[in-house]
Amino acid sequence: MSNILMQVENLSVTFGIPRRGGWPWTPPDQLQAVSNASVTLKEGETLGLVGESGSGKSTLARAIVGTVPVSGGRVLWKGKDMVGLSAAETRAHGRHVQMVFQDPLAALNPRMTVGQVVAEPLVTHFPDLSKSEVRDKVGAMMERVGLLPALVNRYPHEFSGGQCQRIGIARALITEPELVVCDEPVSALDVSVQAQVVNLLQDLQRDMGLSLLFIAHDLSVVRHISNRIAVMYLGRIVETAEAGELIANPRHPYTKALIASVPIPSPKAERARHRPVLEGELPSPLAPPSGCVFRTRCPIAQPDCAEVRPELLEVADGHMVACPHHDDAANADQQPAESVN
Amino acid sequence: MLATRAIADQLAHKDAVKGRSLWADARTRFFRNKAAVGGLIVLLLVGLFALIGPFIAPWDYEEIDWSVLGRVAEAGRPSLETGHWFGTDPLGRDLFARTVQGTQISLMVGIVGAFIAVIVGTFYGAVAGYFGGRVDNVMMRIVDVLMSIPYMFVLILLLVVFGRSMLMLFIGIGLVSWLDMARIARGQTLTLRNKEFVEAAVATGVGPFTIILRHIVPNLLGVVIVYATLLVPSMIIYESFISFLGLGVQEPLTSWGALISEGSGEMVNGTLWMLLVPLFFFVVTLFGFFFVGDGLRDALDPKDR
Ligand SMILES: Nc1ncnc2c1ncn2[C@@H]1O[C@H](COP(=O)(O)OP(=O)(O)OP(=O)(O)O)[C@@H](O)[C@H]1O
Numbered sequence: 306m307s308n309i310l311m312q313v314e315n316l317s318v319t320f321g322i323p324r325r326g327g328w329p330w331t332p333p334d335q336l337q338a339v340s341n342a343s344v345t346l347k348e349g350e351t352l353g354l355v356g357e358s359g360s361g362k363s364t365l366a367r368a369i370v371g372t373v374p375v376s377g378g379r380v381l382w383k384g385k386d387m388v389g390l391s392a393a394e395t396r397a398h399g400r401h402v403q404m405v406f407q408d409p410l411a412a413l414n415p416r417m418t419v420g421q422v423v424a425e426p427l428v429t430h431f432p433d434l435s436k437s438e439v440r441d442k443v444g445a446m447m448e449r450v451g452l453l454p455a456l457v458n459r460y461p462h463e464f465s466g467g468q469c470q471r472i473g474i475a476r477a478l479i480t481e482p483e484l485v486v487c488d489e490p491v492s493a494l495d496v497s498v499q500a501q502v503v504n505l506l507q508d509l510q511r512d513m514g515l516s517l518l519f520i521a522h523d524l525s526v527v528r529h530i531s532n533r534i535a536v537m538y539l540g541r542i543v544e545t546a547e548a549g550e551l552i553a554n555p556r557h558p559y560t561k562a563l564i565a566s567v568p569i570p571s572p573k574a575e576r577a578r579h580r581p582v583l584e585g586e587l588p589s590p591l592a593p594p595s596g597c598v599f600r601t602r603c604p605i606a607q608p609d610c611a612e613v614r615p616e617l618l619e620v621a622d623g624h625m626v627a628c629p630h631h632d633d634a635a636n637a638d639q640q641p642a643e644s645v646n
Numbered sequence: 647m648l649a650t651r652a653i654a655d656q657l658a659h660k661d662a663v664k665g666r667s668l669w670a671d672a673r674t675r676f677f678r679n680k681a682a683v684g685g686l687i688v689l690l691l692v693g694l695f696a697l698i699g700p701f702i703a704p705w706d707y708e709e710i711d712w713s714v715l716g717r718v719a720e721a722g723r724p725s726l727e728t729g730h731w732f733g734t735d736p737l738g739r740d741l742f743a744r745t746v747q748g749t750q751i752s753l754m755v756g757i758v759g760a761f762i763a764v765i766v767g768t769f770y771g772a773v774a775g776y777f778g779g780r781v782d783n784v785m786m787r788i789v790d791v792l793m794s795i796p797y798m799f800v801l802i803l804l805l806v807v808f809g810r811s812m813l814m815l816f817i818g819i820g821l822v823s824w825l826d827m828a829r830i831a832r833g834q835t836l837t838l839r840n841k842e843f844v845e846a847a848v849a850t851g852v853g854p855f856t857i858i859l860r861h862i863v864p865n866l867l868g869v870v871i872v873y874a875t876l877l878v879p880s881m882i883i884y885e886s887f888i889s890f891l892g893l894g895v896q897e898p899l900t901s902w903g904a905l906i907s908e909g910s911g912e913m914v915n916g917t918l919w920m921l922l923v924p925l926f927f928f929v930v931t932l933f934g935f936f937f938v939g940d941g942l943r944d945a946l947d948p949k950d951r
């Protein structure tokens with residue numbers, strides 16, 4: 306955990322949504338899927354990114370790999386801004402940043418053999434490699450992810466979900482990237498297979514010195530694999546901290562709710578625990594609440610929360626929170642207990 | 647690991663395993679469909695007829711049998727003795743040879759039209775759909791404009807102004823045949839380009855034209871092939887209609903449309919074979935293509951995967 310590999314600074318991604326029934330020249334609605342998000346990733350580190358569905362995790366990931374246009378902010382790769390590179394430069398950069406997708410089968414071209422799928426990044430970035438070199442590398446990589454190299458001529462639909470995800474991982478790693486963005490890589494898999502794939506990712510990360518950006522919609526998987534965790538809500542990063550610190554000592558009311566929603570293995574502890582349940586739905590990103598976007602569901606919201614947008618501030622060493630009231634929050638939690646005494 | 651080991655056991659005796667592509671699956675499904683296979687056999691027979699017909703016909707398609715001229719209704723009947731197996735046309739030319747010749751032209755028109763549609767339409771639509779935005783807008787508006795032109799009228803005008811020729815006919819057919827295909831290909835591309843495997847290729851840094859060729863077009867091909875097999879008969883009908891109007895192929899060449907037109911004109915003289923023979927080939931071939939197209943659609947239907 307030494308050098309900073311990538312810094313995302315105040316990144317925003319806005320989609321234009323054509324207004325229903327509008328004229329062709331009516332300006333489209335602006336949907337801000339990611340708003341002023343900042344995260345830092347060190348070499349060899351795993352950063353977990355959690356948030357419920359629709360919070361903009363995939364969009365942030367896409368902005369990082371460059372498949373979605375960025376509307377503001379910077380993505381610094383080893384200090385060099387990746388936003389605004391020419392198309393050819395962005396493509397060349399693809400060698401260093403690869404992505405693993407949520408739906409393992411949909412991420413593989415049904416008309417290509419597994420060998421062709423895995424070889425594609427290699428032949429794209431190293432067009433001078435001979436056929437036999439490509440074949441050898443693909444075979445070795447398939448073996449590395451736990452697939453038989455003899456299966457290179459098979460097609461994706463002949464594999465199970467877990468195997469398809471291994472193929473996706475092999476494709477992502479064949480160019481020896483420095484960062485792999487995993488967008489909910491195990492959400493679509495059977496529980497028994499999830500652990501295998503997570504373990505595989507961890508092994509590969511250790512052996513190849515990779516950095517991982519690991520996305521999930523709850524903390525159960527992320528807490529095991531991540532060094533640091535960032536929590537996202539409606540396009541904003543609301544809290545980041547070391548994984549252990551975030552789980553043990555969450556500050557933001559949304560993080561607390563997320564942790565509360567992860568089941569505790571022991572039923573006794575589960576029952577005894579005080580559960581701040583999250584009520585209501587995620588507000589529409591087309592019309593986010595003013596001030597703090599979490600205020601519509603926040604158990605400790607104050608009147609001033611509607612006015613200023615809370616900034617992500619460091620409250621302890623490496624622990625950043627976007628809520629000016631997080632300290633009151635700790636008190637508010639204790640108050641009922643104290644009043645009983 | 648467990649799963650791969652299971653496969654390893656299964657395949658212990660084989661080394662490099664050959665996969666079953668979706669094409670192979672589709673082929674199996676297609677050959678299980680009796681109507682489609684029947685249609686394919688009919689088409690093969692018609693194709694064979696067009697190919698080897700000239701070598702077995704006792705008469706040439708231009709040659710006039712002077713012995714039947716003037717009494718075609720009696721002497722020009724289909725018969726084995728005279729060698730006019732399908733009879734003769736009103737000028738005493740052998741109808742078998744002429745049907746062979748007309749089949750060649752009609753099939754060629756249909757296949758060339760479908761071929762242009764597949765090549766031009768697929769790439770045009772794939773490019774428009776993949777790039778989207780303004781490129782798509784401009785490219786598809788051009789298609790809209792071309793479609794709104796009454797092409798039959800334009801073609802007739804072309805044939806009248808530049809004279810009737812095969813080239814003009816093919817130009818006219820080429821101009822219109824790809825438009826629908828372009829729309830279909832574009833619509834499919836719009837859904838394909840949001841698929842994650844395309845995004846994976848973009849993220850990896852594969853160039854846009856490589857993506858179109860490697861990821862978009864192969865996945866369009868199912869729809870394109872089905873539509874192309876249905877386009878062949880519509881091109882044949884199109885040509886037949888023009889020939890029926892007397893604007894198609896030039897004498898002494900002929901086509902199904904021209905033969906049918908001629909035959910229907912002679913109906914009053916009691917020479918019904920002149921109509922029935924080309925009509926039979928025309929109808930049988932159209933049905934063949936429809937059955938094959940239907941079979942292909944079922945076989946390639948992605949919902950069955
Ligand atoms: N291409 C797009 N065009 C318009 N809106 C989009 C697009 N992609 C995402 N959005 C919107 O941006 C918001 C964030 O979407 P995103 O997919 O990033 O969420 P997510 O956190 O990954 O959710 P999930 O857990 O369901 O994957 C959503 O409201 C979504 O509707």
Ligand code: SF4
Nearest residue numbers: 597600603610628630
């Ligand atoms: S800023 Fe206000 S509304 Fe937002 S999380 Fe903190 S207390 Fe809740």
Ligand SMILES: [Mg+2]
Nearest residue numbers: 362363364488
């Ligand atoms: Mg997502």
